[in-house]
Amino acid sequence: MSKLNLRKTAYSVEEILHEGGPVPERSLCRAAAIGVIENPFAGRYEPDIQWFMEDLKPLGLQMATRLVEMLGGAERIEGYGKGALIGEAGEVEHGALWHAPGGYAMRALLNESRAIVPSTKKVTGVGGRLDVPITHINASYVRSHFDAMEVGLNDAPKAGEMAVVLVMSTGARIHDRAGGLAAKDIQGEDGLR
């Protein structure tokens, strides 16, 4: 029996048309999904926690599916990231349970996504914010796609909760001009270049 107990879901999408420079033909979209769930390990030290990753899988898939829809389809997604906010009765290790179900859910829906999904996590109070890192889905070194999106909710995570987060983006930073590996030069073999 799944221990997944979902209190709230929240979705954000941002369309960035420019940031003070020339307006590019294609705007950049970023979207985030947040699932606020009960932390089944809150308030105590629990040595065996890995079984909960299985319970998180359907939530990961639900959130990733919605993000792909919001951004107009898998072929448009070029960047991704993930994160977790753990309420104060939990520990940072609980957030680490999101790595596999969150990451694999996105990769299952996206083409050519060999790059590691960048991530961050922290223990926080209600209203805590998280800057979720974003990198290219197929080659971590693509410099134009290094980005981040801030997420958070005024009423989560409560002490006994976790807020798990997925983020996707449709391209490079809006006025990308810091050089480095370009998306068009990806070899696409090792997830790095």
Added chain:
Amino acid sequence: MSAKIRKIAVNIEETHQEIGRKIDPATRKAVAVAVIENPFAGTYQEDLSLLMEIGAELGMLLGRKCVEALGITPAQAESYGKSAMIGENGELEHAAAILHPKLGAPLRKEVEKGAALVPSSKKMGSPGQVLDVPLGHKDAAYVRSHFDGIEVRLNDAPRADEIMVAVAVTDSGRPLPRVGGLTHGEAAGKDGLR
């Protein structure tokens, strides 16, 4: 379009549970925000009609974004609200010019009817500050179950010469309403109040 838009953000919140009780169907709120250039930043301008036109444009655009994000028909919208936050080189009156003269009519088209006053808030602010958008029933302001609010913030807006304009729309009231008063079902929705 008169508005010079830098960024648009749309947030949706779905509450499936409140204090351990299932909420089925989930209550849902959406808020859409546009970050625009403030055409009058740094100067005193007597005639604010340009901002009033911008308000009309954004009432339609942001109202539609909310309804689309909720995946509802306009008639299914139940409450709404509007707010603006002005970057430091503007003045509070700029928010009034955007929100009050012309934003409401096009917003009401997007949510069908809208007999009630659109509740509003405004403030001066800076990047990352929170804007709390008040919510009230769209056809009958006294419907007590629908008094609510939704918070929105963007880490990078409003910059000094920018304005953040927000419209919020819901398809429901609070998750567990039980403070009485006029209900959604009882509202006549003719005079905007009851």
